[in-house]
Amino acid sequence: MTKKVTFTLDGKALEAREGQTVLEAATDAGIMIPHYCWHRSLGNPGNCRMCLVEVEGTPKPQVSCRLPAREGLVVKSLSPAAKRAQTSALELHLVDHPLDCPVCDQSGECGLQDYYMGIGRYVSVLREDKAHAKKRQVLGPHIVLDQERCILCTRCTRFVAQISKSHELGIFGRGHNEAVDLVPGRTLDNPYSGNLADICPVGALTDRDFRFQVRVWYLDETESICPGCSRGCPISAHTSTQRPWHNKGRRLARLKPRVLDWLCDEGRYGFSDFDSDRLGRLTAPLSEVRSALQTHRDDLAVVASGSLSNEDWKAFKSLFVDKLKVKRFLFTPEPDQVGSEDELLRRREKVPNLEGGRALGFGTEIKSLTWESLGQDIAGGRVRSLYVVDRDPAKVLGEKLLHKLELLIYQGPRMGKTGGLARYRLPATDWLEENGHFTNFQGKIQEYRQALKPLGDARPDWKIFADLEAGL
Amino acid sequence: MNPLSQKSRPDPILTKDFDEPRLQELETYRRLGGYEGLKKALASGREKLMAEIGKSNLRGLGGAGFATAMKWSTVPSEEKNPGPRFVVVNCDESEPGCFKDRVLVTKNPHQLIEGLLIAAYAIDARHAFIFIRGEYEVQYKILEKALAEAKAAGLLGACSIELMRGAGAYISGLDTALLETMEGKKAWPRQPPPFPTVAGLMGRPTVVNNVETLSMLPHIVENGGDWFAKLGTPKSGGTVLFSVSGHVEKPGVYEFPMGVPLREILAAAGGVKGGKKLKAVIPGGVSTPVLTADELDTVMDFEGPRAKGSFLGAGGVIVLDETTDMVMVAHNIERFLTHESCGQCTPCRQGSFWHERILARGLEGGGTAQDLATLERVGENITGKVICALGDTVGVVTRALMKKFPEDFKAKFHD
Ligand SMILES: Cc1cc2nc3c(=O)[nH]c(=O)nc-3n(C[C@H](O)[C@H](O)[C@H](O)COP(=O)(O)O)c2cc1C
Ligand code: SF4
Ligand code: SF4
Numbered sequence A: 001m002t003k004k005v006t007f008t009l010d011g012k013a014l015e016a017r018e019g020q021t022v023l024e025a026a027t028d029a030g031i032m033i034p035h036y037c038w039h040r041s042l043g044n045p046g047n048c049r050m051c052l053v054e055v056e057g058t059p060k061p062q063v064s065c066r067l068p069a070r071e072g073l074v075v076k077s078l079s080p081a082a083k084r085a086q087t088s089a090l091e092l093h094l095v096d097h098p099l100d101c102p103v104c105d106q107s108g109e110c111g112l113q114d115y116y117m118g119i120g121r122y123v124s125v126l127r128e129d130k131a132h133a134k135k136r137q138v139l140g141p142h143i144v145l146d147q148e149r150c151i152l153c154t155r156c157t158r159f160v161a162q163i164s165k166s167h168e169l170g171i172f173g174r175g176h177n178e179a180v181d182l183v184p185g186r187t188l189d190n191p192y193s194g195n196l197a198d199i200c201p202v203g204a205l206t207d208r209d210f211r212f213q214v215r216v217w218y219l220d221e222t223e224s225i226c227p228g229c230s231r232g233c234p235i236s237a238h239t240s241t242q243r244p245w246h247n248k249g250r251r252l253a254r255l256k257p258r259v260l261d262w263l264c265d266e267g268r269y270g271f272s273d274f275d276s277d278r279l280g281r282l283t284a285p286l287s288e289v290r291s292a293l294q295t296h297r298d299d300l301a302v303v304a305s306g307s308l309s310n311e312d313w314k315a316f317k318s319l320f321v322d323k324l325k326v327k328r329f330l331f332t333p334e335p336d337q338v339g340s341e342d343e344l345l346r347r348r349e350k351v352p353n354l355e356g357g358r359a360l361g362f363g364t365e366i367k368s369l370t371w372e373s374l375g376q377d378i379a380g381g382r383v384r385s386l387y388v389v390d391r392d393p394a395k396v397l398g399e400k401l402l403h404k405l406e407l408l409i410y411q412g413p414r415m416g417k418t419g420g421l422a423r424y425r426l427p428a429t430d431w432l433e434e435n436g437h438f439t440n441f442q443g444k445i446q447e448y449r450q451a452l453k454p455l456g457d458a459r460p461d462w463k464i465f466a467d468l469e470a471g472l
Numbered sequence B: 001m002n003p004l005s006q007k008s009r010p011d012p013i014l015t016k017d018f019d020e021p022r023l024q025e026l027e028t029y030r031r032l033g034g035y036e037g038l039k040k041a042l043a044s045g046r047e048k049l050m051a052e053i054g055k056s057n058l059r060g061l062g063g064a065g066f067a068t069a070m071k072w073s074t075v076p077s078e079e080k081n082p083g084p085r086f087v088v089v090n091c092d093e094s095e096p097g098c099f100k101d102r103v104l105v106t107k108n109p110h111q112l113i114e115g116l117l118i119a120a121y122a123i124d125a126r127h128a129f130i131f132i133r134g135e136y137e138v139q140y141k142i143l144e145k146a147l148a149e150a151k152a153a154g155l156l157g158a159c160s161i162e163l164m165r166g167a168g169a170y171i172s173g174l175d176t177a178l179l180e181t182m183e184g185k186k187a188w189p190r191q192p193p194p195f196p197t198v199a200g201l202m203g204r205p206t207v208v209n210n211v212e213t214l215s216m217l218p219h220i221v222e223n224g225g226d227w228f229a230k231l232g233t234p235k236s237g238g239t240v241l242f243s244v245s246g247h248v249e250k251p252g253v254y255e256f257p258m259g260v261p262l263r264e265i266l267a268a269a270g271g272v273k274g275g276k277k278l279k280a281v282i283p284g285g286v287s288t289p290v291l292t293a294d295e296l297d298t299v300m301d302f303e304g305p306r307a308k309g310s311f312l313g314a315g316g317v318i319v320l321d322e323t324t325d326m327v328m329v330a331h332n333i334e335r336f337l338t339h340e341s342c343g344q345c346t347p348c349r350q351g352s353f354w355h356e357r358i359l360a361r362g363l364e365g366g367g368t369a370q371d372l373a374t375l376e377r378v379g380e381n382i383t384g385k386v387i388c389a390l391g392d393t394v395g396v397v398t399r400a401l402m403k404k405f406p407e408d409f410k411a412k413f414h415d
Helices: A022-028 A080-094 A111-119 A155-163 A195-199 A265-269 A286-295 A310-323 A354-358 A371-379 A393-397 A416-421 A461-470 B026-031 B036-044 B046-056 B068-073 B100-107 B109-122 B137-152 B175-182 B211-223 B225-231 B262-268 B326-340 B346-363 B369-382 B389-404 B406-412
Strands: A004-009 A012-017 A052-055 A074-076 A143-145 A169-172 A179-182 A205-207 A220-225 A234-239 A252-257 A300-303 A328-330 A385-389 A407-412 A424-427 A436-439 A445-448 B086-091 B127-132 B160-165 B206-210 B239-246 B252-257 B278-282 B316-321
Touching: A004 A022, A012 A022, A052 A080, A080 A111, A080 B346, A080 B369, A155 A169, A155 A195, A195 A205, A195 A252, A220 A445, A252 A265, A286 A407, A286 A424, A286 A461, A300 A371, A310 A354, A310 A436, A310 A461, A328 A371, A354 A436, A371 A393, A393 A416, A407 A416, B026 B109, B026 B137, B036 B046, B036 B109, B036 B211, B046 B068, B046 B109, B046 B211, B046 B225, B068 B206, B086 B109, B086 B175, B086 B211, B100 B109, B100 B137, B100 B211, B100 B239, B109 B127, B109 B137, B109 B160, B109 B211, B127 B137, B127 B175, B137 B160, B175 B206, B206 B211, B211 B225, B239 B262, B252 B262, B262 B278, B262 B316, B278 B326, B326 B346, B326 B389, B326 B406, B346 B369, B346 B389, B346 B406, B369 B389, B389 B406
Parallel strands: A004 A074, A300 A328, A300 A385, A385 A407, A407 A424, B086 B127, B086 B206, B127 B160, B239 B316
Antiparallel strands: A004 A012, A052 A074, A143 A205, A169 A179, A220 A234, A234 A252, A436 A445, B239 B252, B278 B316
């Protein structure tokens, strides 16, 4: 256990781990001291000089990002001297800043704007022309750079050096000619590049797919869990429904990391087509589906997805295992659901909740088929009916084989190839349209909340299973 | 030509043999008693050596004036921190107005090498480096040759000395930026703690000393710390080289005991050029605040100029006559600092450039009274709030010029 110390910040006693910086301890206590360069996971180079505070017994103001908390230390971040130092640092950050907020995507969540409201000088004495640099420089598939807006906090270069370890960016030149740029011959295309738009405190690095789409103050935020892989990173879903004509009509504007610092690009940009190819209306009464199921219960196979919530899995088991006593399931992540993984976040299984199924015996007592064996069963006539939940067997097995089936039921948010072939289509909500829980690969159960209204007749999967079961 | 005025400096130390032909060569240097100090240091043992340097009151002559023995004593012992430790010679000399290291290396390279070997012995370093600014091509060659000679003569003992060249950045002269440069990185100063003596080059304890500081060592060892201390003032021992430039009759490098009045330095350099009136003196290189003609009695040691709000710096005395426009001086210095700011911290990077632009506008006839208030306020807000001394300088130099020569500024900045 590290020793705890108590120090005073603006007259308030705060606790800190011995040696922890004053800025970090203040942040932990919910007190904001202005800063740009410090980032909890990227270190404290101390170059922005925004977090200057007055320290009792020290003549010069100190940067709180490099000031270790110690017992009895008396710090003032709101005193006139501290404020003057912060205000002045901000003024100097703005000397050559283009002030193009009206066309800047960062507007509304920009460190320069935010601090200006609090500690800005409000009177400009600047008579000089602004310095110019490269604008609109596409760095890679996701990120665009505006050098004029950059305040050279080095967060981005530290990210590519320490976190993604991909080293695509550097700071070139010297003094006021200094600029962030791509290392010659490189593209910013590491699997975590989207984080740069998040950590850049100003509008220098922005998201290409968010560019000019919607003002951030028209977005709603909902706490959610990324369904991109079995890590289940906590995210905040930013949705745009207040002004439906913005963001090209798409309701999901962007995903941001929550709790953890980072998000991978697959997770972040994987859902930009959230509203497309949706199932829409229910095409037949549930009673018809029920009787078809009853007829086929002996030759039925069920293909389910690891994107079901814990609630869904429970109802799924109750319907198919307990009630219908189905023998053939497929739920392992097969080629359509596996990808690359790394040490930072990404996991191999590109679905969020196989673990929730496992907890109910799917994959342990209840064995899974493989696509290959399922294909053989269909070809051999052992499986004559298929219930598919949010997977696309047509893509994996080929349409021709599926034509052999006597019954194909499809349930899910998006049509896919299989949806088009199904006799019955049951529209389900996607994760942002429902409340639920995912269990990640570590066994952590995490809640996600509804951010959007269901489209068409879509209903949560568990509800569909429960309704089917109720009438059997 | 010996630039020394014998009248003002009866017994020079570093420049004593400068008139000697072929002093650059090992044979000459040895004939005049060279490398005897090293021999004596090795024989006396580390503790005795440290004690003598401590007694000498030798202060760092690279500009900061840090007591040399004190700096060395902060190197952790071999038991506390086992592994290599380094000595680095700072020969980046880029401060406008300073050229004494260049003269020291050109005239007497072995004096530096001997001093370096003494320092390496003192802190038990087996690897030493000489970092020389890229533009000092001639001096680089001289050192290369002298090092080869010393090595061939077996003088380096177990110590290796490597020469490294800079790539043209003033900021690389700042010790922590110098270490970054040597590691192949951008010359962005580090922010101590830890100090280089604890974690320097590649994280290992490293002593960085100036050329002049190290060149003093053989003489201190030979003649004793007390002898050296007595030459100077109570807190600054020995002698110091002044690079005198600007509006003087005989610009050059002059060696004086610590504590010489500024007036005597000016006199030694033949006085103001063309019999003009003196307007101002910058005492220690452009980053030290200006002194007026009335402040010629300033005693030149590490304490004297401080009392007048300035610094001894690296002894770069720049003499300015009555025709000098102080706005132009300010612009010239701020332009230099803008060019040389490493760009790491915002107040220095942006503040220097802002200063330069305002001053340029003043010179072009577009200055306003408001600009003076801005320079004053912004300058004050930079100093003491940046990472290194270069940024402090940005805020200090113009304000000192404005304070001491308000008329010059009012003439260019008014409504
Ligand atoms: C901007 C800046 C430039 C400097 N340039 C030099 C230099 O060129 N040579 C030098 O010896 N010291 C220079 N210094 C001082 C060094 O940081 C360091 O204090 C010195 O090399 C230590 O040696 P000393 O103790 O022997 O003086 C510079 C300092 C600053 C702030
Ligand atoms: S681009 Fe953004 S993150 Fe990178 S240095 Fe500039 S302001 Fe900082
Ligand atoms: S004060 Fe200037 S030179 Fe020093 S670290 Fe900051 S930007 Fe670089």
